[in-house]
Amino acid sequence: MAAAAAAEHADDRVADRFSLDAAEERLMQELDRMPAPEKKRSPGKLVWGLAAGVVVAGALGALWGMHLPVRRANPASSMEAHNTPPAPMPAPRAASVQKTAQPEPLIEEAEAKKSDELSKQLKASKTRYAQLSVTAKETQQQLAELQAQEQQISNERDALQQELAQAQAQIQTLKTASATMTSAVQNQNLRLADLQTTVDVLNSSLNEKNRLLALDKQFLAHDRQIRNLIAAxxxxxxxxxxxxxxxxxxxxxxxxxxxxxxxxxxxxxxxxxxxxxxxxxxxxxxxxxxxxxxxxxxxxxxxxxxxxxxxxxxxxxxxxxxxxxxxxxxxxxxxxxxxxxxxxxxxxxxxxxxx
Missing domain, CATH: 2.60.40 (Immunoglobulin-like)
Structure with a gap:
């Protein structure tokens, strides 16, 4: 009975190994059928790596789920091995193969769903990446335009600063000339006032002399008349x-x-x-x-x-x-x-x- 139990346990290990090998082979086939990611886009590599990891993790989880009932059933069969006679080898192998073959449709369906989800995610990522690329190009173009505008504004500012400096220099020159002219005008006004005073004095003196001259002429005429009068x-x-x-x-x-x-x-x-x-x-x-x-x-x-x-x-x-x-x-x-x-x-x- 012990020999029969050992043989049955060995058959179970062979069946488990067969099921793992089959699952691994199917997983590799599914990965081979999937389109290869573009090498130039690092986000695609990451997505495909994540997809492969998810598929592998799902497959291993499914296989582990199938293998766990078998392992839990092994102690009972080992206990019975001491009490029951050994059975023929082919029958347990067929039952084990039948047990491992039953969850294959579920695995394929899960893999298909995962593949669809990953494809959708990949497509969305590509779309988002394309949008981000367009946005990045537009942003770079806007940045270049802003830099060009900034450079133009800087050049205009430098030109205006030069013009301002020239204008300030001209204003200072005009102020100096104006101050000089103002001083000269003030001196001329003082000189003109002095000359006007002199002219007024001379006019007054001239008027007085003219008046005296007129009186002298009048008196001379009177004198002649008086002489004539006195001689009368x-x-x-x-x-x-x-x-x-x-x-x-x-x-x-x-x-x-x-x-x-x-x-x-x-x-x-x-x-x-x-x-x-x-x-x-x-x-x-x-x-x-x-x-x-x-x-x-x-x-x-x-x-x-x-x-x-x-x-x-x-x-x-x-x-x-x-x-x-x-x-x-x-x-x-x-x-x-x-x-x-x-x-x-x-x-x-x-x-x-x-x-």
Whole structure:
């Protein structure tokens, strides 16, 4: 019985070995029928390696599952080997082959499913890899464009910095020139102000000299007239004094040189004593006749050298109808008729006293 059990156990080991060899052979055939992965793509190699590992692991698991019941059944058969007679060798071999042959369709189906899943995964991986490749190319292209733009911007920035530096240098040059010109203009303005002051002084001096020259000419003319007047045989000369209320002689006084119906020269002295200081007035001479309105004989002009006022009148028609002359203080420029106070007066209807 022991010999029979040992023989049966040996047959089981042979059957197990046969089943493992058959499964390994089928696995290798399935792997040979699968398409070879592309060598250039490392992700394909990894996928195919994983697929092969999964298939091998599945096959070994299936074989181990089939072999485990047989191994568990062996102790019982070994116990029976001591009590039962040895059986013929062919019968147990046929039963063992039948037991190992039963799960082959399941293995093929599992392998087919695994192969389909792996194919799908591989296809998805290829698609994803293609998409990633396209995305990578687009990204590289965009990166190259961005780098080109960055380089262009950098070049433009350098050019702008150079232009800015040139502009700043020009601005500094213009500022320096402007400061120089401003200083020169200020100096010219000061010089111009000095020259204008000098011109004003010279104009004032010239005007004064012209005025004095005109007065000199006027006085020369008056002098000639006075010489002619003094040489006349019918000359009347009189000093005129202003008298106060108490009978005393006042400061203002005058002197008249009069040729009947021909010429009148009137000198006035200290006329400004009746005028407030810094008040601008004019001293105006008037003439009147019988039942005749007053006639203006003109304004006195001041003789700075003699410190007096002088008036010359030679209108013969007017002098022929006058019988007196007098002086009034009027606003500057004179008036059309007497408005101020009379300060000097003389009668003309008198006999000549020279010669």
């Amino acid at each position: 045989r019918n000359l009347y000369i009189a000093d005129i004094y202003d008298v106060k209320d108490n009978g005393e002689t006042a400061k203002p006084f005058g002197r008249i040189f009069y040729t009947k119906n021909t010429s009148l020269v009137f000198y006035g002295y200290d006329l400004d004593k009746h005028v407030r200081r810094n008040k601008l007035v004019s001293f105006q001479a008037w003439g009147s006749g019988n039942d005749q309105p007053e006639v203006s004989l003109g304004l006195f002009s001041k003789d700075g050298k003699q410190k007096c006022w002088i008036l010359h009148f030679n209108n013969t028609k007017t002098l022929a109808r006058l019988n007196k002359v007098f002086v009034t203080v009027e606003p500057q420029g004179g008036s059309n008729k007497p408005t101020g106070k009379q300060i000097l007066m003389a009668y003309l209807r008198i006999q000549p006293n020279h010669p």
